Amino acid sequence: MDPSAPKYFTIIDYVIFALLLVASMSIGLYYAFTGGRQSTTREFLFADRSMKCLPLSLSLMATFQSAVAVIGTPAEVYTNGTQYWFIGCSYILGLLIPAHIFIPVFYRLHLTSVYQYLELRFCKAVRICGTVTFIFQMVIYVGVGIYTPALALNAVTGFHLWGAVLATGLVCTLYTALGGLKAVVWTDVFQTLVMFTGQLAVIIVGVQQAGGLSETWVKVRDGGRISGFDLNPDPTVRHTFWTLGVGGVFLMLSLYGVNQAQVQRYLSSRTEKEAVMSCYMVFPCLQVALMLSCLMGLVMYACYGNNSPLEQQYITSKDQMVLYFVMDMLQNFPGLPGLFVACLFSASLSTISSALNSLATVTIMDLIKPHCSMTEARATLLSKMLAVSYGIICLAMAYVVHLMNSSVLQAALSIFGMVGGPLLGLFCLGIFFPCANSIGAVTGLAAGLLISFWVGIGGFLSRMSSSVVPPFNSTNTVAAGPDNITIIDAASRPVGLHGFYSLSYMWYSALNSSTVVLIGLIISFMTGRTKGDDVASGTVYPVVRTARSLLHKLVEPSACCTSHPRHKIDGHKEINGNVKEDAGIQEETETFLPSNPVSHVEQETTV
Numbered sequence: 001m002d003p004s005a006p007k008y009f010t011i012i013d014y015v016i017f018a019l020l021l022v023a024s025m026s027i028g029l030y031y032a033f034t035g036g037r038q039s040t041t042r043e044f045l046f047a048d049r050s051m052k053c054l055p056l057s058l059s060l061m062a063t064f065q066s067a068v069a070v071i072g073t074p075a076e077v078y079t080n081g082t083q084y085w086f087i088g089c090s091y092i093l094g095l096l097i098p099a100h101i102f103i104p105v106f107y108r109l110h111l112t113s114v115y116q117y118l119e120l121r122f123c124k125a126v127r128i129c130g131t132v133t134f135i136f137q138m139v140i141y142v143g144v145g146i147y148t149p150a151l152a153l154n155a156v157t158g159f160h161l162w163g164a165v166l167a168t169g170l171v172c173t174l175y176t177a178l179g180g181l182k183a184v185v186w187t188d189v190f191q192t193l194v195m196f197t198g199q200l201a202v203i204i205v206g207v208q209q210a211g212g213l214s215e216t217w218v219k220v221r222d223g224g225r226i227s228g229f230d231l232n233p234d235p236t237v238r239h240t241f242w243t244l245g246v247g248g249v250f251l252m253l254s255l256y257g258v259n260q261a262q263v264q265r266y267l268s269s270r271t272e273k274e275a276v277m278s279c280y281m282v283f284p285c286l287q288v289a290l291m292l293s294c295l296m297g298l299v300m301y302a303c304y305g306n307n308s309p310l311e312q313q314y315i316t317s318k319d320q321m322v323l324y325f326v327m328d329m330l331q332n333f334p335g336l337p338g339l340f341v342a343c344l345f346s347a348s349l350s351t352i353s354s355a356l357n358s359l360a361t362v363t364i365m366d367l368i369k370p371h372c373s374m375t376e377a378r379a380t381l382l383s384k385m386l387a388v389s390y391g392i393i394c395l396a397m398a399y400v401v402h403l404m405n406s407s408v409l410q411a412a413l414s415i416f417g418m419v420g421g422p423l424l425g426l427f428c429l430g431i432f433f434p435c436a437n438s439i440g441a442v443t444g445l446a447a448g449l450l451i452s453f454w455v456g457i458g459g460f461l462s463r464m465s466s467s468v469v470p471p472f473n474s475t476n477t478v479a480a481g482p483d484n485i486t487i488i489d490a491a492s493r494p495v496g497l498h499g500f501y502s503l504s505y506m507w508y509s510a511l512n513s514s515t516v517v518l519i520g521l522i523i524s525f526m527t528g529r530t531k532g533d534d535v536a537s538g539t540v541y542p543v544v545r546t547a548r549s550l551l552h553k554l555v556e557p558s559a560c561c562t563s564h565p566r567h568k569i570d571g572h573k574e575i576n577g578n579v580k581e582d583a584g585i586q587e588e589t590e591t592f593l594p595s596n597p598v599s600h601v602e603q604e605t606t607v
């Protein structure tokens with residue numbers, strides 16, 4: 001059979017794909033007609049603040065794991081080897097810090113959106129700047145998320161491009177608008193399982209086609225696809241242990257620490273402990289997801305070696321490789337291509353729905369409600385209409401993405417770093433630096449975004465114009481192990497402004513968040529820093545005191561049994577999350593700052 005001929009779906013494949021959409025829709029309908037029937041914003045946006053950690057952790061993982069990762073990671077591993085796998089190291093600190101610093105601060109303030117924190121800590125203007133930046137980030141990201149699976153499907157199977165975009169966009173918008181956060185979380189759970197199953201099925205069949213496990217291993221090892229620790233400190237090398245393991249921590253913090261979509265899940269937990277647990281449980285889920293997508297890249301290499309379908313010009317971009325591989329290898333397994341396409345779209349649906357729900361949340365809570373009072377029923381109706389509107393805006397954005405052209409994984413992670421990075425900096429400025437003031441915060445954010453777009457767009461343009469150094473592709477991999485790559489890079493290392501532009505995209509988040517903190521502090525000191533007493537209580541994390549008490553516990557282990565306040569949280573287990581004004585938590589909050597906590601938050605949160 002001619003390998004360049006388009007591969008077609010069988011009827012079973014279509015049925016499986018349709019089943020995914022029907023099942024997701026049904027979950028949406030179920031939550032539209034049960035419980036409180038989505039009649040309050042508390043239910044629609046916060047799932048009644050009663051979620052448990054298992055569904056939450058799967059949902060937390062699903063939010064930023066879209067078809068982009070399912071398609072992009074194997075393509076990356078196929079071309080450049082397993083170096084990217086080291087991003088898994090960044091998950092450790094990238095989740096521990098949110099669990100023990102961001103969640104306690106945000107949860108105890110009873111926020112309605114993470115941007116409300118910015119108003120409590122700084123002022124209304126900072127809150128609005130943060131909200132607008134977030135909306136900008138998520139709309140672009142969702143555009144990429146809707147477009148990616150549809151494009152790959154179109155290129156390989158001839159499936160109608162805009163048909164797929166519209167089908168996913170509309171189904172997703174509908175179940176998000178009908179079922180609220182409960183539907184979003186439970187479809188995430190279902191879709192994550194479909195995603196894992198699809199990937200696993202392809203890997204198993206792929207290993208079989210490559211001649212078994214040991215044969216697969218020999219092929220990828222001889223092909224130089226197993227990378228060791230690359231400890232090259234050069235920040236312009238795209239993927240090294242430092243860019244992935246350290247730069248990745250900042251990326252993770254911007255996503256799992258301060259991104260509204262994730263914080264909303266922490267806030268909808270029954271208890272703070274449950275929120276922290278869900279954050280812990282994301283770790284194994286993320287590692288499984290990363291492992292499956294990296295393995296898929298290796299299996300693909302074992303099957304094609306250096307004769308990639310891209311090289312043979314059966315396809316036109318790296319991002320079509322995974323789907324080509326699936327259609328090529330799974331031809332004789334009716335239903336499996338459909339399962340994988342369901343996997344791909346599951347990954348994206350779970351991302352889009354989380355994004356739409358969080359976009360509706362910030363728009364109502366940060367932009368509308370503070371400025372005009374309305375009844376609960378009105379606010380809920382408005383939230384649903386906002387979810388639909390954002391669905392349509394994101395569909396339009398998919399068209400804009402269609403006009404751009406870049407490797408989807410790098411594009412998505414660059415957006416996180418370019419827009420999420422400055423936001424992370426803004427929150428860090430507030431949480432760790434009591435002296436920072438509002439003017440510093442706004443100026444810092446502006447400076448961070450400026451540098452970010454300068455480097456990001458400069459880098460994009462200079463990569464476009466200087467395709468002198470060919471991307472590391474399969475022709476020169478035969479002889480070149482990972483060491484040779486470094487030499488090629490070093491020889492052509494760019495200088496001056498070009499050096500600045502060629503900063504690895506994995507450092508964007510770190511660079512941009514540090515810029516915000518640095519500029520924010522300088523401006524704060526120039527315009528009169530905030531005095532300790534003027535900082536709203538509970539909005540600052542006491543770094544020094546926590547470090548000192550940790551040290552104390554290490555030196556004197558017996559002291560922890562008497563002075564540790566943990567038993568107070570445990571005492572809450574049986575108390576339902578609604579009763580948060582309980583004395584135990586008040587006391588906990590007081591360990592942050594010794595004055596009356598959350599008094600001024602209440603008017604807005606306990607509607």
Ligand SMILES: CC(C)(CO)[C@@H](O)C(=O)NCCC(=O)O
Nearest residue numbers: 064065066067068069070412413
């Ligand atoms: C963001 C991480 C690193 C962790 O969640 C990973 O899921 C990923 O590479 N995501 C790429 C973007 C996407 O899949 O939409």
Ligand code: NA
Nearest residue numbers: 062065347351
């Ligand atoms: Na997803």
